[in-house]
Amino acid sequence: MSEETIHPIRFLLSDMDGTLLLPDHSLSQRTIAAVRALREAGVFFSLATGRPPRAMLQQIEALGVDVPTAGFNGGTLVNPDGSILVAHHLPAEAALITLALLCDQPEVEIWVFADGEWLLRDPSGPMVPWEQHGLGYAPVVVESFEPFLGRIDKIVAASANAQLLVELEARLQPKVAGLAQVSRSQPVYLDITAMKANKGDALKTLAAHLGVALEQTAAIGDGGNDPAMFEVAGLSIAMGQAEEVVKRQANLVTGSNVEDGAAEAIERLILHRQ
Structure with a gap:
């Protein structure tokens, strides 16, 4: 040092x-x-x-x-x-753009945090157990994220393919410019949050x-x-x-x-x- x-x-x-x-x-x-x-x-x-x-x-x-x-x-x-x-909640427009991009990525697990809960559609994702260990609580399985639009605190794209997240970060940033922040909090996590x-x-x-x-x-x-x-x-x-x-x-x-x-x-x- x-x-x-x-x-x-x-x-x-x-x-x-x-x-x-x-x-x-x-x-x-x-x-x-x-x-x-x-x-x-x-x-x-x-x-x-x-x-x-x-x-x-x-x-x-x-x-x-x-x-x-x-x-x-x-x-x-x-x-x-x-x-x-x-x-600060993620604008609904930014959430929709983000989810539309991520839903076509089979190597990516999509997690939504809203109303104090960790929401996902597929509880069998390989990264779910590790995240549950880190958070200390279990996810809530939902059929759709649509009811939570406008109340979303954060969307996470999780993947063991770190290079894919680098590429998705570069693709997503211009699509939500001025609406949301996009950053990798860890190599395996891409976070999407409100601008503030x-x-x-x-x-x-x-x-x-x-x-x-x-x-x-x-x-x-x-x-x-x-x-x-x-x-x-x-x-x-x-x-x-x-x-x-x-x-x-x-x-x-x-x-x-x-x-x-x-x-x-x-x-x-x-x-x-x-």
Whole structure:
């Protein structure tokens, strides 16, 4: 990890999967201790993830997060008491365009998140068990996504064919330009959310809510949905296993998630300088 002069950090916004969490979705004791030390030092800490809010509860409790968090890539900001601070739904037009493109892809599983549920039409998809393990709850099988148009928080295209998702991302972006955000939160997940549902806007909103200047904020992540917060944070940190295009958009690069890279960044780049 290289080092450079930074402002004292008062607020850290962190991605979850691939950043704080190990590949089995667990938190290491070093990461838990680093976040605890951060909070004891008076630095605000929160989470920004592509996950739905209800799939963050275990980590919020384990880390002692006591400020609003950002689910659905920033589409839904949730207060500590569970009430909604901000919510941005995917426009129906963008949802229809997205679903029309994805339905012709046999290698892609289509998941829709709406009304607090994980919705799908085919529960036998090979990636369903892994997603259920990560989320901590089961999907709801529906015959059609049409009844949920206008209330959709996120559409996910999931596929073990990572290159196919790269190609679909490039095809879909111009079709929903100005209507939706399209980004790969992980190599096997392509997320489609509302325009305001991005981690950059989430960081701005949360920093203002906490009374912290943007130059005193830090952001850490590994996925294609994380550079949005890198662009506005005073300090941006990419995980060691992130794709090169993500690393190039961060100020610094730390170790991978299996090397406790997030804890290392907290210890050396934030706590050490407080």
